[in-house]
Amino acid sequence: xxxxxxxxxxxxxxxxxxxxxxxxxxxxxxxxxxxxxxxxxxxxxxxxxxxxxxxxxxxxxxxxxxxxxxxxxxxxxxxxxxxxxxxxxxxxxxxxxxxxxxxxxxxxxxxxxxxxxxxxxxxxxxxxxxxxxxxxxxxxxxxxxxxxxxxxxxxxxxxxxxxxxxxxxxxxxxxxxxxxxxxxxxxxxxxxxxxxxxxxxxxxxxxxxxx
Numbered sequence: 324x325x326x327x328x329x330x331x332x333x334x335x336x337x338x339x340x341x342x343x344x345x346x347x348x349x350x351x352x353x354x355x356x357x358x359x360x361x362x363x364x365x366x367x368x369x370x371x372x373x374x375x376x377x378x379x380x381x382x383x384x385x386x387x388x389x390x391x392x393x394x395x396x397x398x399x400x401x402x403x404x405x406x407x408x409x410x411x412x413x414x415x416x417x418x419x420x421x422x423x424x425x426x427x428x429x430x431x432x433x434x435x436x437x438x439x440x441x442x443x444x445x446x447x448x449x450x451x452x453x454x455x456x457x458x459x460x461x462x463x464x465x466x467x468x469x470x471x472x473x474x475x476x477x478x479x480x481x482x483x484x485x486x487x488x489x490x491x492x493x494x495x496x497x498x499x500x501x502x503x504x505x506x507x508x509x510x511x512x513x514x515x516x517x518x519x520x521x522x523x524x525x526x527x528x529x530x531x532x533x534x
Contacts, residue, residue, distance in 0.1 A: 324473060324527055329491060332525050333490065336521075336522075337494060337501070343500035346368075346371075346504075347367050347370060348371045348374060348375070350378070351382065352426075353382070353427050355447075356437075356444075356448050358374055359444045359448060360415065360444060361373065361408055363408070363444070364403050369402045370402060373399040373401055373402050376398040376399075377398045384425050385416075385420070387412060387416045392410060392413045412438075415438050415439060418436075418437055418438070427448065429449070429452075431445050434448060443459045443460065447499075458487055458490075460486070462506075462512075463505075463506025464482070464486075467506040468486060470515070470528045471510070471526045471527060472528070473490075474489050486498065505522075509521075515528070517532040517533075
């Protein structure tokens with residue numbers, strides 16, 4: 324795919340959704356971090372249902388520590404891997420208090436040192452909360468980047484690096500959100516909704532779903 328096509332694709336994404344946002348619900352950078360940790364192998368909808376049970380009353384590092392691991396498990400037991408996630412969240416809260424005065428760090432190294440925070444989670448927080456250019460490649464973005472031809476790659480790191488290189492600069496800050504929403508609602512895994520797609524005429528996918 325050439326640069327002109329990529330520019331037109333992201334121009335259309337921007338025109339259709341000028342201010343894209345995550346679908347995770349949060350009221351602070353800390354709550355975003357916790358929600359993203361919980362979202363691994365879970366849907367944003369299921370995470371929002373779980374966090375509504377404790378964010379309003381225990382939405383700080385101190386609050387979650389007061390809730391305790393068992394209390395947190397009870398609140399998030401409807402999402403996958405909840406036992407491991409609860410343990411990680413409790414340890415993360417303690418580390419935030421011990422090392423960062425209860426604040427979420429705004430750099431990759433410190434973020435990835437937190438339990439349950441890998442590269443993808445760090446990228447989401449850096450991009451969404453701190454408005455840094457970062458590309459969190461999940462299954463949706465990996466699929467869209469490869470299927471459309473925007474940034475084909477064999478693994479998430481390769482796709483991430485290519486997106487950072489190929490996405491036109493004016494669109495880099497919000498590209499992560501546009502791509503994930505496109506993969507979640509239009510360029511879905513089993514039967515992409517090509518007839519409803521605003522970039523179908525620019526996409527390199529050869530097996531488009533017919534009208």
